[in-house]
Amino acid sequence: MVNQKKILEINELETSFFSDDGKIAAVDHVNFDLHEGEILAIVGESGCGKSVTSLSIMGLVPSPPGKITNGEILLQGKDISKFSEKEMRKIRGNDIAMIFQEPMTSLNPLFTIGNQISEAILIHNKSWSKKQVRERAVEMLRLVGLPRAEELLNEYPHQLSGGMRQRVMIAMALVCNPKVLIADEPTTALDVTIQAQILKLIRELNDKFNTAVLMITHDLGVVAETCQRVIVMYAGQVVEEATVQEIFKNPKHPYTKGLIQSVPDMRYKKESLYSIPGNVPKPGSVKVGCRFAQRCEFATDRCLTENPALYELSSSHKSRCFLVEEEGGSVNGKESLVESK
Structure with a gap:
């Protein structure tokens, strides 16, 4: 990745939560880079700061009680950690998108799949006609390997299987061709067969669009199969960073x-x-x-x-x-x- 351009730079990132006990840093001066076309993993046990790191990048840390208290998040050289909510809405989905852990809680049960994908398109393409939006939605559903795409637009999340809902989430995340895709435990609660299909799909889309992927996971099998570099986090800090080959052949940190x-x-x-x-x-x-x-x-x-x-x-x-x-x-x-x- 030496010759690849840096698309995302995290410099001394500190995200803290404030309570009666004072300031608590859940992400403590974290540094890493993500390059164009790269799949980078962040691994660690629950509570190590992986998801808070991804939410910080997306500007979705609940405030209060959370807040970015130090550092920079540079997306193509611009520090988006200082952006207002209005500015972040232009970035989310368009330049940087996220696949959340559980699609059933991320998809709105009251709206059809077509409504939700259309909304993701229209936020950044207000001049598009209904026909253009529908064609793009069908195209994305087909791209992620879903059959009878046109019929699915009229169905609700509860009518789909877990694997199908996760594919819909990936379609929504990629519908505006973002430069960075954050996948937060994208295969949680899926059986091993569907998990393998979702990981294969992410790799194929990464190859096709040269999208940089930040993979948040606790599963080292996912890392070995999908990623090029690994960041190991523990208690809010980066404790090891290396290529996948180095991590598995010559790990250095006891954790x-x-x-x-x-x-x-x-x-x-x-x-x-x-x-x-x-x-x-x-x-x-x-x-x-x-x-x-x-x-x-x-x-x-x-x-x-x-x-x-x-x-x-x-x-x-x-x-x-x-x-x-x-x-x-x-x-x-x-x-x-x-x-x-």
């Missing part, structure tokens, strides 16, 4: 290693499946030290008193762990003072 060990392997018989001990800490509960230290088998006294930086092993691989520093990792291009072993 990433734990996630990979937790994936069932049909080649070997095991009495019990590995699981990372403990739970993701509540946002804001870890005031000092590494946020993974309480669950990490390699933790030292230093991990409990000092927060590790995001060390660079190479131009494509970073890890937030002191073990990487001992291997000669660097911070911001500066070599570690610790000699490489």
Whole structure:
């Protein structure tokens, strides 16, 4: 992706929620880039900040109590984190679109599929005639592999299967040819056969339109099958970033290693499946030290008193762990003072 143009840049993004206990950062100074035509995954357990990151990009963080409190979200060089709601409405669906986790709660049960796709078109193409809108809606339904597209326009969400509803959501998201598509757990609650079809469809549409895709998931199988690069998040921070090959062949952060060990392997018989001990800490509960230290088998006294930086092993691989520093990792291009072993 070195030669590809950056379409989305996230710089020091902090999204906080305010309560009686004060400010709590759910996304804590996150940095990453998304390139044209790339499929980038953000993985991690529930509560690690994946969905809040995607909602921040879309300008959909509920306010109050949530608010972007620091950083930039650059879409083709423009900082959309400073845009007003009126300006964001012009961006959503047109330049950047999102597929939400559960299509049954995202589609309005009171309106037909045709009504909802037409609305997505007309928001950004007010001069289009009814015939143009209908033709575009039928074209998109066919593009995502739905049969009898013209009949589906007159049906309601409850008349469709889960896989069909998810395809409708993808059609709605792509109807205005956005430059960036955010897929937030797009295969949740779908059976494995439909999941494979949806992932294949996303890859095909990515190839056809060169749309950059940000895939939010907790499923490493989805990552291996679909994505080129991976960002691993834990407790609101990026703890590892690498290509898919590097993540699976040479993971560096203990949390990433734990996630990979937790994936069932049909080649070997095991009495019990590995699981990372403990739970993701509540946002804001870890005031000092590494946020993974309480669950990490390699933790030292230093991990409990000092927060590790995001060390660079190479131009494509970073890890937030002191073990990487001992291997000669660097911070911001500066070599570690610790000699490489």
